Amino acid sequence: MLKDGPLRVVGAMSGTSLDGIDAAELITDGVSIQAFGETRYRPYTDAEQASLRGALGQWQDADLTEVAELIETAHARVLSKFDAPDLFGFHGQTLAHDPDGRGTHQCGDGAVLAEVLKAPVVWDFRSSDVELGGQGAPLAPFYHFALAKHIRATEPLAFLNLGGVGNLTWIDPQHDRPEVPGALLAFDTGPANAPLNDLIQSRYGAAFDRDGALAASGTVDDAIVSDFLQHPYFFRMPPKSLDRDAFKALSKAVADLPDADAAATLCAATAMSVALSVDHCPSAPQRVLVAGGGRKNPTMMAMIAAGLDCPVAPVEDVGLDGDMLEAQAFAYLAVRVARGLPTSCPSTTGVRAAVSGGVISRPR
Secondary structure, eight states: OOOSSOEEEEEEEEOTTOSEEEEEEEEEOSSSEEEEEEEEEEEOOHHHHHHHHHHTTOOTTSOOHHHHHHHHHHHHHHHTTSOOOSEEEEEEEEEEEETTTTEEEEESOHHHHHHHHTSOEEEOOSHHHHHTTOOOOOOTHHHHHHHHHHTTOOSOEEEEEESSEEEEEEEOTTSSSTTSTTSEEEEEEEEOHHHHHHHHHHHHSOSSOGGGHHHHTSOOOHHHHHHHTTSGGGGSOSSOOOOTTTTHHHHHHTTTSOHHHHHHHHHHHHHHHHHHHHTTSSSOOSOEEEESGGGGOHHHHHHHHHTOSSOEEEGGGGTOOTTTHHHHHHHHHHHHHHTTOOSBOHHHHOOSSOBOOOEEEOOO
8 A cells, every 4th residue: 555645656657758767756646746856867779669669550559569668677777766756657659559449559568667666656557548439548637737826827828848849728717626617728739859860860860969969050831831731630620639740741741841941830830730739729828838858849840929919938938847847747647546636637638537557466
């Protein structure tokens, strides 16, 4: 049995950008945040990234033994460096996401990690939500709500995560719980880093456009961006979610552009999708706080800021860690699962009712 009160918990996140594993320690009771602990990052090697890319789009019925072992081993190595936390939160690696069809697939077995780490592991956070009619994503909004309380926000604000896919959480911090009507609205905005990273990987063999330098030197193809914005996804009301490769047509559209113009056009497409998303908010956010790798791309950030009528800033401006926010979120959600508290609700994933999703595996 876990003790009452705040727990020391470590969460791990490996996102659709496929760069590596973020791991972060949090002290929390699953409601409020008491303290932030140490963090670690374990990059995937080029060979590991190639294996993960080759598995994208695969479902649970495929033979993914080697890929699962890669994911579990890499996570075990980074998580074992933390000093005996009470609990671990393990997201796994999303390989496929189709909540209106086949469901969602996060590869990696938390039961294996529980045995290796000799501690309870919470995992499979998304399946219960999907089974109850939800999108299974995004799942960080309940943590964003706790962060809004932690930074003592009083006016509506939004957290924007720019990972492989972008997602937005609008928060009214006047409410006392995240699951009550009017407290949250959350959904995926569109592509973020994934198309740009894939472009840089294919043309330069590099992981990303460092400092947005290539995009900054290019010219946006407005016709491609305009056509991109006609995608049916943008006409759906939230909550809604995306697979990493939902916008393959966008990548094909820039295939014949010069490198810099292609990068600039992909950044502009991300920025415009964010601007359209903010229009869905129940009221205008007073500020947008940005986490994820995209916040380190000045070109993308400038384009996003130009499309919004409120300040846009990295979460570091309010004392948070934009590299580790998602890992912290799964630490926070792990405690909520262990305590039977909801981790998603109708306004964050479209699930029929607030649900506590996740499986708890304990070592034998």
